Amino acid sequence: MVPPEAAPVGPPPPTSPPTTPSRHAWGWSLALTILLGLWTVAVVVVPNAIVWLIGDTLVIEGLSLPVVFWPLVSLLAALLAGVPALLLAQLSPVQFARTAGRQWLLASIFGVLLGLARLIPDTYHEVYLAALAALAAVTAAVHMTVTGRLERRIQPDRWMFWLSLAAGLLLLLPWLWVGSLGGVVETVLALVAALAVAWLATRPMLALTSRVATCGGSGWGRAALAGLLAGVGLTPLAAGVGEPAVQLLALLCVPPVAFAFAALRHKGEPSVVALLTPVLFGLLALIDPDETSLILGLRDGLFWGAVGAVVTGVLALLAAIVVLVVFRRVCWSPWLAAVLAAVVAASGAAVYATVGRPGFEGERLFVVMREQADLSGLDSIPNHTDRVRQTYERLVATAERTQAPLRAALRARHVSFTPFYLVNGIEVDVGPVARPWLASRSDVAHVLLNPHLRPLPATAPPMRGTAGAPSGTPWNLSLIGADQVWARYSTGKGIVIGNSDSGVDGTHPALRGNFRGGDDSWLDPFGTARSPSDHNGHGTHTMATVVGAGVGVAPGAQWMACANLPRNLGSMANYLTCLQFMLAPYAPGADPWHAGRPERAPQVLTNSWGCPAVEGCDLYSMRPAIDAFAAAGIFFVAAAGNTGPRCESITDPPSNYASTLTVGAVDRNLRVADFSSRGPTPGGLTKPDVMAPGVDVLSALPGGGYGYLSGTSMATPHVAGVVALMWSANPALVGDVVRTRAILAATARPIELTGRVCGLPADTEGAGVVDALAAVQASVALTPP
Numbered sequence: 001m002v003p004p005e006a007a008p009v010g011p012p013p014p015t016s017p018p019t020t021p022s023r024h025a026w027g028w029s030l031a032l033t034i035l036l037g038l039w040t041v042a043v044v045v046v047p048n049a050i051v052w053l054i055g056d057t058l059v060i061e062g063l064s065l066p067v068v069f070w071p072l073v074s075l076l077a078a079l080l081a082g083v084p085a086l087l088l089a090q091l092s093p094v095q096f097a098r099t100a101g102r103q104w105l106l107a108s109i110f111g112v113l114l115g116l117a118r119l120i121p122d123t124y125h126e127v128y129l130a131a132l133a134a135l136a137a138v139t140a141a142v143h144m145t146v147t148g149r150l151e152r153r154i155q156p157d158r159w160m161f162w163l164s165l166a167a168g169l170l171l172l173l174p175w176l177w178v179g180s181l182g183g184v185v186e187t188v189l190a191l192v193a194a195l196a197v198a199w200l201a202t203r204p205m206l207a208l209t210s211r212v213a214t215c216g217g218s219g220w221g222r223a224a225l226a227g228l229l230a231g232v233g234l235t236p237l238a239a240g241v242g243e244p245a246v247q248l249l250a251l252l253c254v255p256p257v258a259f260a261f262a263a264l265r266h267k268g269e270p271s272v273v274a275l276l277t278p279v280l281f282g283l284l285a286l287i288d289p290d291e292t293s294l295i296l297g298l299r300d301g302l303f304w305g306a307v308g309a310v311v312t313g314v315l316a317l318l319a320a321i322v323v324l325v326v327f328r329r330v331c332w333s334p335w336l337a338a339v340l341a342a343v344v345a346a347s348g349a350a351v352y353a354t355v356g357r358p359g360f361e362g363e364r365l366f367v368v369m370r371e372q373a374d375l376s377g378l379d380s381i382p383n384h385t386d387r388v389r390q391t392y393e394r395l396v397a398t399a400e401r402t403q404a405p406l407r408a409a410l411r412a413r414h415v416s417f418t419p420f421y422l423v424n425g426i427e428v429d430v431g432p433v434a435r436p437w438l439a440s441r442s443d444v445a446h447v448l449l450n451p452h453l454r455p456l457p458a459t460a461p462p463m464r465g466t467a468g469a470p471s472g473t474p475w476n477l478s479l480i481g482a483d484q485v486w487a488r489y490s491t492g493k494g495i496v497i498g499n500s501d502s503g504v505d506g507t508h509p510a511l512r513g514n515f516r517g518g519d520d521s522w523l524d525p526f527g528t529a530r531s532p533s534d535h536n537g538h539g540t541h542t543m544a545t546v547v548g549a550g551v552g553v554a555p556g557a558q559w560m561a562c563a564n565l566p567r568n569l570g571s572m573a574n575y576l577t578c579l580q581f582m583l584a585p586y587a588p589g590a591d592p593w594h595a596g597r598p599e600r601a602p603q604v605l606t607n608s609w610g611c612p613a614v615e616g617c618d619l620y621s622m623r624p625a626i627d628a629f630a631a632a633g634i635f636f637v638a639a640a641g642n643t644g645p646r647c648e649s650i651t652d653p654p655s656n657y658a659s660t661l662t663v664g665a666v667d668r669n670l671r672v673a674d675f676s677s678r679g680p681t682p683g684g685l686t687k688p689d690v691m692a693p694g695v696d697v698l699s700a701l702p703g704g705g706y707g708y709l710s711g712t713s714m715a716t717p718h719v720a721g722v723v724a725l726m727w728s729a730n731p732a733l734v735g736d737v738v739r740t741r742a743i744l745a746a747t748a749r750p751i752e753l754t755g756r757v758c759g760l761p762a763d764t765e766g767a768g769v770v771d772a773l774a775a776v777q778a779s780v781a782l783t784p785p
Contacts, residue, residue: 719770
């Protein structure tokens with residue numbers, strides 16, 4: 001056998017002492033780490049902001065950004081941030097810099113994984129929250145399994161958990177003020193998702209702060225450095241939380257939490273989760289991503305969400321300072337820290353109950369029944385009032401009969417609902433998770449999303465006019481010859497025009513004189529305004545263009561109105577509520593199904609709104625309602641939309657229906673406005689049907705002033721006013737929608753085709769610009785049928 005080697009004799013060989021980075025190397029590493037941190041923040045924030053802005057602009061234009069873009073943005077940001085972070089982790093001579101590189105790379109990967117949840121469409125918020133929670137939890141569990149639990153090396157302190165929870169609840173206060181909860185299921189899923197994402201965030205964050213704790217320097221210096229490093233690490237994670245633009249709000253408020261995180265010197269995952277979860281819950285539960293859009297304006301949900309995010313970020317920084325100055329000097333016990341957390345929680349409850357908006361404001365669905373009312377033969381009824389009444393009665397009878405089984409099923413499940421008859425359907429107070437069950441019923445045609453706006457701390461003030469009342473006839477009225485009709489025929493007397501819009505300022509001098517009055521001429525479904533009012537200004541402008549003294553096409557006609565746009569974002573239920581009121585007006589609080597007064601219906605309806613997919617409508621969802629007005633002999637005018645000059649851009653109901661007289665916009669030189677939507681419709685219809693002035697139109701605005709606005713919204717009331725002039729001049733034509741439309745088309749003034757033409761000229765320009773004088777002359781000369 002071979003004998004074993006003898007043990008070495010004598011002292012061990014000399015070893016090289018551990019190398020310590022020089023002050024120069026440490027300084028360069030610190031500077032490089034800070035620069036790389038700034039780079040990481042930039043490549044995460046900038047692409048997310050740009051893609052959100054592009055996507056929101058496309059939505060305004062009637063288009064949409066493919067959902068796959070969001071995961072691609074996350075992947076691009078991870079590559080741009082992760083590769084330099086990997087180099088830092090491998091090449092830096094300083095331990096904390098290497099740790100920062102590794103953890104930033106890890107956080108970038110986590111952000112990509114969380115971004116996969118954005119493959120779910122924005123409108124399925126409950127499904128998104130469930131997917132986000134699952135992705136975060138699975139990722140954290142896998143990472144924990146591979147790397148081991150951090151608590152084995154870092155033992156938590158009970159008092160630190162309660163102190164962290166107190167800080168987290170403090171950072172929740174701004175969200176309790178600016179936001180409001182969705183549905184119950186949505187709120188629970190938001191809490192689960194917040195917990196899961198906070199748990200995931202502990203993985204890189206604890207590694208960063210524990211490494212910096214070993215560095216020298218003062219407590220302030222270590223807290224600042226740890227806060228910077230952890231804040232950079234939280235940035236890609238925050239970018240993966242929330243649907244657009246909630247992730248932008250997260251980028252404002254989540255990274256600053258890292259400074260409070262560092263100042264508290266966290267020990268253990270529970271403390272980190274207690275601090276981060278309330279902030280994430282505020283974002284996911286109290287902010288509706290559907291309302292963080294520029295469609296609603298700059299003073300709506302996006303504005304208040306930004307306020308909440310900024311205040312949360314500032315509070316996080318202040319909390320870090322207070323901890324460093326005061327709390328480090330206090331000898332904390334678990335009981336004392338728990339009492340502090342309870343005090344902050346009680347303060348949050350007080351904020352929510354007093355300046356917040358308590359309760360649940362969940363999304364809803366709109367169920368369209370398979371059977372719709374048969375309205376054939378109504379056009380043969382000679383008396384217009386009888387025709388409207390029989391239309392109303394048929395609609396109600398059909399809806400009551402066919403909705404009975406579904407209503408019973410909803411009551412059995414204790415689900416609240418609101419039935420409608422104009423489109424035979426039911427608004428159901430449930431979220432998208434109930435959609436498959438409703439759609440599976442044999443008596444249901446399809447189920448639509450029905451957005452429900454959450455209340456805000458305050459809404460934007462209405463538009464105020466800076467121009468004075470016109471001294472003469474405005475150019476738009478002269479262009480269509482309305483002033484010549486007044487002098488020779490009629491001003492619209494005897495005709496009532498209904499307007500569904502943001503409301504009407506009934507006290508305006510241009511409008512107060514010809515409001516029809518009574519208890520059934522005004523409806524505000526969203527508030528308590530018992531007299532006509534307008535929180536926006538759009539409705540006042542359009543109503544005055546029809547009947548306003550000095551600015552209206554038919555100043556002798558009367559008007560009634562309904563507010564269908566609470567904040568420039570509607571839904572099927574919103575629009576149908578007002579349209580049912582127009583078909584059969586009713587007193588406040590009365591039952592629209594049985595207390596409607598069809599004999600009080602207006603003869604003409606002007607509608608400067610559309611219901612795009614973002615509001616839940618599909619191409620055909622509202623067609624039964626518009627067909628019902630045609631059957632009743634009520635003239636329905638609607639705006640083409642403002643998504644031109646793109647071809648085939650007349651897509652939003654009700655502008656895309658044959659029963660709608662669709663109006664495009666021209667300027668004072670008879671040129672088609674660039675913004676005016678073009679045809680043909682998805683169904684192949686030639687639209688718009690007629691054009692009218694819609695650029696720089698002077699009309700009334702709330703508060704007694706006047707202002708200039710542009711849009712097909714401004715063009716539409718011109719045509720409604722011309723119909724009022726026609727029917728006033730020849731009452732025998734009232735209710736004869738077919739012949740009235742034929743006259744409008746035959747008498748319209750041709751215009752020179754300029755700019756973009758979509759297929760046939762008529763597809764872009766309609767039949768021409770409405771000519772009030774020619775139309776009224778043709779109406780007066782019309783022989784009885």
